[in-house]
Amino acid sequence: MRILLLNGNTDPAITELLAARTAAAIPRLGLPAMEVVPATAPFxxxxxxxxxxxxxxxHAVLTALAEHVGADNPRGYDAVIIACFGEPGIEAARELLPVPVFGMAETSIAAALALAPRVALLTGGALWVPMLEEFCLIRGLGPDRALVRGVAPTGDMIARDPDGAIALLAEAARAAVADGAGAVVLGGAGLAGLAPRVAPLVGVPVLDSLDCALVAAVRGGAVTPRVGQAPMLGGSDALRRWFA
Incomplete structure (x- = not known):
């Protein structure tokens, strides 16, 4: 199996972190051996x-996908993971790509709701809280099903100092549990790999959004029927060919 792991951020350090955490997660989760190709958004x-x-x-995600999955790349992929909790461009990517596309948020939310009727999404950065609340509402998940919580350090700050974030994440997770959450998702590229360290401090299942996306990609999924596109002006050559 060959998976494209696309970081929607432009920080190569986050891409390296995702690649390392993926390599560690595959045997830990009991997943079959696979080739995971990391990539970073070009802008x-x-x-x-x-x-x-x-x-x-x-836009950057679609540009990267056109270059990696399009006709310019002779080697194919069995699945794509958009490794960014906000899942930028995911529905548009499904219109264009001939392979299943998975996101970290939707897969981890589904996995958490399979464990508990009310779950919490915990991420880094206060600005993400209202955005993720909107993300959940669009999918029919109000606060009675999905609580959204954030800690002050942003995801990239947490990625640079994970040891300093464990206690803070655990405290926020416990507060969400006190508010009725039966499972907690650690959401965000910068938080990848931290769930096993936070879980013993919380008392309910704590899920890693990268783990959930990997498991979903291995299980596979349906390919959205491709939608015809009008010609595109500007953008990369590879992306314009998708719109031709």
Whole structure:
């Protein structure tokens, strides 16, 4: 199996972190051996934390996917993971790609709801809280099903100092449990790999959003029927060919 792991942020350190955490997660989760190809968004912000950054990242994600999965790349992929909790461009990617596309948020939310009727999404950065609340509401998940919590350090800060974030994440997770959450998702590229360290401090299942995306990709999924596109002006050559 060959999976494209696309970091929607432009920080190569986050891509390296995701690649390392993926390599460690595959045997830990009992997944079959696979080739995981990490990639970084070609433009946009270093770490997504605003609606404007998400909008730009959606274009960057499609550009990267066109270059990696399009006709210019002779080697194919069995699945794509958009390794960014905001999942920029995911629905558009499904319109264009001939392979299943998975996101860290939707797969981890589904896995958490399979464990408990009310779950919590815990991420880094206060600005992500209202954005993720909107993300959940669009999918029919109000606060009676999905609580959204954030800690002050952003995801890239947590990635640079994970040891300093464990106690803070555990405290926020316990507060969500006190508010009725029966499972907690650690959401965000910068938080990848921290769930096993936080879980013993919380008392309910704590899920890693990268783990959940990997498991979903291995299980496979349906390919969305491709939608015809009008010609595109500007953008990368590879992306324009998708719109031709």
């Amino acid at each position: 946009g912000v270093r770490y997504i934390s605003t609606r404007a950054a998400v909008a730009v990242a959606g």
